Amino acid sequence: MTTQRSASTTISVIGLGYIGLPAAAMFASRKVKVIGVDVNQHAIDTINQGKIHIVEPELDMIVHAAVSEGFLRATNMPEPADAFLIAVPTPFKADHEPDESYVLAASQSIAPVLKKGDVVILESTSPVGTTEKMVEMLAAARPDLKFPTSAQSTDMDVHIAYCPERVLPGHVVRELVQNDRIIGGITQDCSQKAIDVYRIFVEGELLVTDARTAEMSKLTENSFRDVNIAFANELSLICDKLGINVWELIKLANHHPRVNILQPGCGVGGHCIAVDPWFIVNKTPAEARIVKMAREVNDHKPEWVQQKVHEAVEELVTADKSLEQIKIGCLGLAFKPNIDDLRESPALEITLALGKKYRGQVTAVEPNIQELPSRFEGTQIKLGQLANTVKNSDVLVVLVDHKEFIEIQPEIQATQRLVDTKGIW
Incomplete structure (x- = not known):
């Protein structure tokens, strides 16, 4: 069963795409105030009308209800909140070099509104070490706040964790609730703070580890799929050459x-x-x-x-x-x-x-x-x-x-x- 924080809790979701919008909607469906942030004005306007700009079964009804009841609102600038979830793209550049600019830009955007007691969670699929880079950037932007610098940190004002999404497009609403989640805090206390956030709606098991292992876990899961698909694709080439029906x-x-x-x-x-x-x-x-x-x-x-x-x-x-x-x-x-x-x-x-x-x-x-x-x-x-x-x-x-x-x-x-x-x- 899920537990619910007080209605005064405010969650901000940075990035209202295929992952961010469903996550925002699920928090809002639990009567939690959610502020969605995106750079796409069309997405913002669509959401504020109680509609969705992507195709995902069941999501339209949840968003409509959340907006109508006043629990979900979209804007183009971060506002103060108690927890921030970053769900922006992480593409690659030339020669398949990871492009972390979206993650770092999103982190930079929330820095001015952070306050003591906040939780920052990175959900974007990221190279190992990205969460640590985010901490360094936030610490540089807000020297007045204490951030976790290592797993041994005990004195901190803002808690940081990496918690990757692991949902299947077309089934996102169900899987957000039912799937197990990996909680990779910079410290154990950071992990616990992230658990408190996800327990608002997640019914799956929350598996605690460190941030680097959580980052690698998401990459490993998708690489496992990629390797196995490659075997099937290679079989299709072989079978075509040999005159064999690969599906049979x-x-x-x-x-x-x-x-x-x-x-x-x-x-x-x-x-x-x-x-x-x-x-x-x-x-x-x-x-x-x-x-x-x-x-x-x-x-x-x-x-x-x-x-x-x-x-x-x-x-x-x-x-x-x-x-x-x-x-x-x-x-x-x-x-x-x-x-x-x-x-x-x-x-x-x-x-x-x-x-x-x-x-x-x-x-x-x-x-x-x-x-x-x-x-x-x-x-x-x-x-x-x-x-x-x-x-x-x-x-x-x-x-x-x-x-x-x-x-x-x-x-x-x-x-x-x-x-x-x-x-x-």
Whole structure:
């Protein structure tokens, strides 16, 4: 069972994206005052209207209720609170070097409003040592306050912890409540303060460790997934060359009681699995050999998919049909099924690459968005309807297994070619 702090407690969530907004909503649903902070004015305005700017089941109802009842409010500047959760992006720069600028900028933004007794929790997936950098930056910005400088610190005004999110898009509301959480305080007292915050709504077990181990744990979880997906993706390449149905092969192999092979796809996307392993490689390049190779396998898969499309197009070029007449339908832009999240999406990158090569010949179908992102401007790629795209495309490329695609099960004509990266048709 959860426990609840007094209604006077105020929590500030910095970053109102796919993780920050659901977290803010869950605190607010427990009748706790929440101040959400973001630099995106559209997101702020949307939330303050009781609506959401992302696709996540059940979240719209929770946000609407929280805003209507006065427990959730969004703004563009941090305000005083009792606990601050930082949930901003941590992408990488050139050569896969981690970009911690968003985390440090968010930390800098809350420094002026910190006071004695506050708790600061970093949730953003981060390279090992980022929480310590955040402490150093805050201490420099607020010399009037005492911060934990080591695990042995006992005299502090502000408590700092690293507590990574570990939720599945499309199931965030349920998993935020039910999943176990890692609580990585700079000190034991910091961990306890963070536990007090999360116990407002978390029903899962709260596992206490130090900040560096908590940071590495999140990277390890996502790298584990990445390595296993890489095995499935590599199998798909091998099976294609040997004329074997990879999905049948995996289904058969998984009947072994100690085998559980994941499903291949067009690559690996999202802000976590496609990014986090590089944080390990960046810190320990000589040791992280398997992690690095898995990343390379998964990063190569979109190129392989594009090559399969090129081959399909070449098959259709005849005396009666020129290259310029062939229409390509790309089904899915999100990085996983049934969400609108396009971050690090291999499906999106494949579609963009095909659109640049086959100008004016590519139609994208993505049921979870209303318009194509700005990156598509000038590409002549159209956002189309599913039925028309399936009917009118010469080459169909299944990139994401959205429920809408699974449900129709179309009959592929002899004049069409199918590149199905998910094995649903």
